[in-house]
Amino acid sequence: ERGSDGHLNILYWQAVSILNPFLSGGTKDVEGASMVIEPLAKYDEAGNMVPALVDEIPTVENGGVSEDLKSITWKITEGLLWSDGTPFTANDVAFTAEYCMHPDGGCQQIAKFTDVESVEVVDDLTVKVNFSVPKPFPYGPFVGAESPIIQKAQFENCTGPRAPECTEQNFGPHGTGAFRVTEFRANDVVSFEANPHFRDAAKPAFATATLKGGGDAASAARSILETGEFDYAWNLQVEPEILNQMAAAGRGVVVSSFGTSVERLELNWTDPSPDKGAIRSTIEAGPHPFLSDPAVRKALSISIDRELLVEAGYGASGQATCNILPAPELYASTAVNWCLEYDVEEANRLLDEAGWERGGDGIRAKDGVRLSILYQTSTNSVRQATQALVKDMWQQIGIETELRNIDAAVFFGGDPASPDTFQKFYADVEMYTNNFPGTDPERYMAGWLCSDIPSPANGWLGANMPRFCSEEYDALVGQMAETAELEARGELAKKMNDILSNEGALIPLIHRGDVSAHSVTLEGVRMNSWDSELWNVADWTRAQ
Amino acid sequence: MSVELAEHPINQPASPAPLVRVEDLLMHFPVYKGILRRQIGAVKAVDGLTFDIRKGETLGLVGESGCGKSTTGRALLRLYRATGGRILFEGKDIAALDGEPLRRMRPRMQMIFQDPQASLNPRMTVGSIIAEPLIEHGVYKGEARKAKVRELLDAVGLNPDYVNRYPHEFSGGQRQRIGIARALALDPDFIVCDEPIAALDVSIQAQVVNLLKDLQKKLGLTYLFISHDLSMVKHIADRVAVMYLGKMVELADVATLFAVPKHPYTKALLSAVPVPDPQVEATRKRIILKGDIPDPANPPVGCKFCTRCPEAIERCFVEEPVWREVDPGRHVACHRV
Amino acid sequence: MVQVLEVSDLKTVFQTHDGVIHAVNGISFSLDEGELLAVVGESGSGKSVAMMSLMQLLPMPPARIASGRVMFQNQDLVKLSSSGIRHVRGARIGFVFQDPMTSLNPVFTVGYQIMEPLREHMGLNRKQARQRAIELLEIVGIPAASKRIDDYPHQFSGGMRQRVVIAIALACDPKVLIADEPTTALDVTVQAQILELVRDLRQKLGMAIIWITHDLGVAAGIADRVIVMYGGLVVEHAPVQELFANPQHPYTRALLDSLPGRHTADERLRSIGGQPPLLLAEPSSCPFAPRCTHAFDRCRQQNPRLMNVEGRHEVACWWDPETRGPRDVG
């Protein structure tokens, strides 16, 4: 029964700063907003699309997607109301597209609307999205937490350059979700109450909720597992032994789920040495002095004991992997599992064979080139532990490593003046996690195109950090863009994945799960890595 | 027993040539006020002094606290930059000197300070305090310097083995001797003694005064002896100048001044000195001045002493008396004289 | 004459890192009603310590009153509790300290500081106290007292500040006033003003005064009787005329001799050589012996007690200036 279970306390240690996901792509903001505003369809915990504001998911079979793959038509459920009591219509959907696609709006989810030509309102409850090119996977717009529907009446005057000025709207959007905002304190706490107009009269079970922010992951875990002050906490990337110890108190449960996140090492194929000056780490600087040797790349990979990394830093929320694309099932390759085999002898043998001789200090060198690696990543205690372990493992095969960690805001930022961004890659090896939203890897895999190499010419934009360039790979990417059939797309993706791993453009380490914890009294949590973790907050209840 | 110097004939006839000649010396400390820190006036610490100090004599300078005695002494030594007037040291005007030339004049004129405690750096040994002027002027080096320091200590009657001690380990009188040794280090001609005995115990004052006299005889020093202890000034000085509020009011031979003071202020001052004799004290007629010394930043018009003067007439409140020689060698600034 | 205060065998010691300092070594004296007793002696002779011991004003520790009696109005002040002595201090015995610049609290108005003891001891209310404070300021000769009462100490000149301190000491009409070198820090003309004021007040109020000074001239001008202290001991005690006319103790004589007024300008001043005693032990011999030209064996073996010479003249010395030989004692 709606409102019968009292108050729900959620803790996101990265605080929510805005409830408009179009103006902030941060996970915390997207997920916070998902309590209030919803897309037409969501992903469930298995990665399957489930209807939210529509009755069914449009497909080619049911005629919702046109034969030429250039349009998709959504039919909205009848009788939906916004939280202010006004009816939800196709106009709101079309407005949302208009809002995000406005060139001056700075919409951060614009990628969801790639190739969208227009969004037509067919009738009050029918909306049609037209693409400029055939879209084998037309579920970009309006699916998933990153692309929810906002109310036209509320945001009408907030398009384009005015978008950031609508503080009131951005902090308290009307929505169709289970809750509505009662108070918003940016970067601190959001208070909600049950949405009286929610489509299921029996939900949500909680009358009110707060979404608190601030602090760090370990103390967030403590507040669920040890003190029991909160019901749910998100993203508990803490050393596994700490979580286990806290969980032993019995007040809460740690839950995890796996999406597409992979912690990987990207190897720099170009020469990052400082004496190259401005062309450092670009194709023009020439190949890397030793990472250009396939034997070295392979040795680096097989000398890493991934299981140990998991044990030390991830526990149940990590799995050793050799795939850059480990999920969904359909795309996961098994062809490159050679690298899971931790084999120091083999690595040593490879290096010996390739002519890298150990010097007096135990470090290998050839022709005056020492195997000395500068290994950078962002600042985060688990990452630093991983760095330490990897350094130790590479030490065993005669490779010397210097560690460096950089503040995340610098490392992942795009400031062209900073030498420390991951795009500039002024190091030999760098480590971070990436994934892709939703379930379709096409765009993600296109990141290793030759044309995507960051360089001064493109302002260091581009996702191809290893500066990997292969005609074969580029061809596969082109092929995928034209393939609609799911199985075939799976095969293509696996091929690309295998190329990247085998060639050693990067060394996948760990398939990372998301870890959260909830109180033992909270029921109905279905951890989801494909959509907002709060996607089914309407179904959460308090155990009696 | 280095103090027991050979007896010289006392009060050698002072050579008439002035060693120091001061002409219309002005020393004003500016007072800033207001938002823009504009100068709105000045503390007229010394406001037009003219006098000579003859070679080999001791000129006593007396007056109440704040009347500008120290300022005069310091201005003479160019520790302050005079606002106006001339200071002729052996005929050379040092009022305008600066930098290195001034520094080279320093050895000729030295100072002994009132507070022997405060004028010795507590963190330096006696040896290094006395050696400092020698180092600064590079006159003695190495062993010779050490020897000179010991010699100086001996000259002021301190055990030369005390070189490694710190000032606080000495008694007040001994500390003052250290200060004297420092002043003597560079063989000066002229020494300003700024209340050198005021901080000392009665039983010790005599030692220091004796020492100063002995040294004067032995080295032919010239002193400006600043003090408010009139009985001691009477004992040590050849001539005495009386100051009031930045001005000199009377200057005369010591005997004359104490016998027949002319200026009302001098009279009051002399009558205020307690005499260690109950008989005298019981019968003595005292002149008790009323009120306080005025603020030197805001002195009265006319005669500076008019506000407290028991003999003031109307003229004193409007017109400033001039500094004139009433008898040979005797200067007074008063309308009533 | 009625005695108001009688001190007998007062000993005060300081417990320091380097040992026990015997600052006052058994002094005895009495004070008659309306009389002015001057205490002279060189620095460190224990003048201040002795007088502050009477009132338990010394920091304890390190100070400790080792023995002695201080009879005042049939009470032994030494035996009084800290609250008991509080009712004597300020109320029945006033105290004036040497340095008028520092002995007033800079952050309170002089009025407040005068009113404090009035309200504490005499139970006056604010208005009465204020009225009385203005009267007091007038008594000590501060012009426009009702205006100046709300001024802060720094707005007063040194002489006026000392008058304020005297006003505080006089506030509760004390029987006894103890003044510890009240004019040493002042100019001669101002000193003359204060001395005049005290002469005046004695006539008007008739209290007994102990006046510490090291200026023999001041003592000569103001005192009825004089005590000479040396090394924590009273070495000579006499009516003022008698002391100056007929000093007995070599120390007193040397002190008088060192004054410039008694020399002609061409004479060397006579100084007392040597150093005051260290006071690290109770004196077993005459403390002045090491500096004394007349010292003989007995001086170095036995500490002379105060002996009556004639009338109220007492001296602690084995040497007799009349005979220029050992004193004839029983």
Add this chain to the structure above:
Amino acid sequence: MSDAVIKPPHGSPSAPLVTKQRTLAADVWRQFRQHRGGVVGAIVFLTIVFLVIFGPYLHGINPAALDVRSRNLGISFAHPMGTDNLGRDMFAQVLAGGRTSLSVGITAMMLSLLLGTTIGVVAGYFKRLDGPLMRLTDLFLALPLLPLLLVIIMLFRDVLRARFGPETGIFLLIVFVIGITSWMQTARIVRGAVLSVKEQEFVLAAKSIGTRERRIVTRHILPNVLSPIMVSATLGIATAIITESALSFLGLGFPSDFPTWGRLLYDGVNFMTINPSRVIWPGLAISLTVLSINYVGDGLRDALDPRIRGR
């Protein structure tokens, strides 16, 4: 009056003749020994320094050696302080961390003292420079530290790394960064002290004998403001050690596998309940160092002051 006593003025009974040359160091040392806190502090501090310098040779375990299988161990004979979550020996890390923390703490403190003292003395002594220098101090107090650090590190890290190698380079950078961001308090305090010392008569005395300004400052002013400088110094070491840990944590300091006390403490906080020795030892090391330096500072301050020394 022929009986007045005239005696040679020297030869005070309080000061028996000392013919032996006394040296400043010996004097200071003699007085320092009297200060119980100072002596205990010095012993503790020297023990820490000794352990930190020679401990690694005696203990013999590489602080970077990983052994994940034996992680989070308690105290044992092989690991006197247990191990961390990657199986590194805590004792070895505390020893190695001490080298860094102590050298960073002491050098950074000295740099900040040097800056603070210079600025304080110049501002206090030269009236004309007082205003501008004090405004500069305000400015530094008002600067946002973190962005400043980011900028400094961005500008200088690679230069220093290239010239001095990664570790020395970063060391210099950290010392520099801490030094230039922590001198302001010292400067203020020293300025105040200089202002009062400057008015003392012995400075005038020095002037009257023709001492040059520079020497007046170094010989007369500086030694007499030593005591506030000492206080800042002892507090400065603590601040520097802790600031270093904050820098490392932000990724602006030493590489993450380079232990320092502050960093060990920081990393250990979350493991506190699993393995208390992760926080106890580094925390104890910092506190003991700061405390011992504080007491040594007290002792030295007394010993360096001849007025107190005499007592």
Add this chain to the structure above:
Amino acid sequence: MLNYTLRRLMFAVPTLLVISFIIFALLDLAPNDPTGNLPLTIPPEVREQIRQTLGLGEPFHIRYLYWLNQFFINEPLNIIERIFGIEIGNSSERLRIRSWATRSPVVDLIIERMPQTLWVVGMSYVVGILIAIPVGIISAYKQYSWFDQIGTFVSMVGFSVPTFFTGVVLIVIFSVQLQWFPSIYDTTLKVTDWSSFWAQVRQMVLPVTVLALYNAAQLSRFVRASMLDNLNQDYVRTARAKGMKERVVLLIHVLRNSLIPVVTVIALGIPTIFSGAIITEQIFRVNGLGQLLIIAIQGADIPLVQTLTFIFAVLIVLFNLIADLVYGILDPRIRYE
């Protein structure tokens, strides 16, 4: 006094302008980036576009002038409008300084954070002072007693142990083990009745304790030193000689004087209330201004950082001024200058 104040104020303006420029330039140079914390799923082109819409394309000096205009004209106008409920000009068109992360006006964010900052950090400062003053007084009054020795020891330890450590220790003991106090501060709690007041007190206990101990450790040293300075002054003896109770002597005469330097130290510390408790705020999720600043720095929310740091700078300069004024108010010697 008034002149002095005005003079200082006059100098404050150029100082602040220089500071604002340097802050602005510094942040502009800093290498972090507002898009750095966005998930990597947002493609680089989109990031570039975001950066453009944030105005990063404009040249530096233009942005600085905009910012100056917004900070010194627009925001004050808005505050005036809000207070008086009037409208000055076209207020909806007025450009405001907006945070990049929240897109809301920076000033609103800051105002929103004030209550918890003042409650927790301010209270801890007050508590720190309330602990430090008695501890300092007793330590000084009973110098070298066991109380004094322990006080020294504890405050040095308190000073050397960072708050990130003490905070977690307190949480583990009092929140996890004993469950006495919450470890998370609820900023939405409104005090309406006794039970909510009690809840507020409970949630303040831990953060306030951590900070107060740290503050008290430092301040008590100051109080002690200052008390010691004053306990030996002559006026204390005078007060005792007047027969005042020991309590009055200590708590009225000595304390008032001792507090003069301490109060300025306290005043100079007040700006740190607004900026200094970053770590503690993080640990207990107080989410005050400190946390706002750290989030803004981590997220490269430059307008927010600029405004916050500049406000801190203003506070520092302002409290410097206030410290001087307070000094003057407490110390009549300065007041009447």
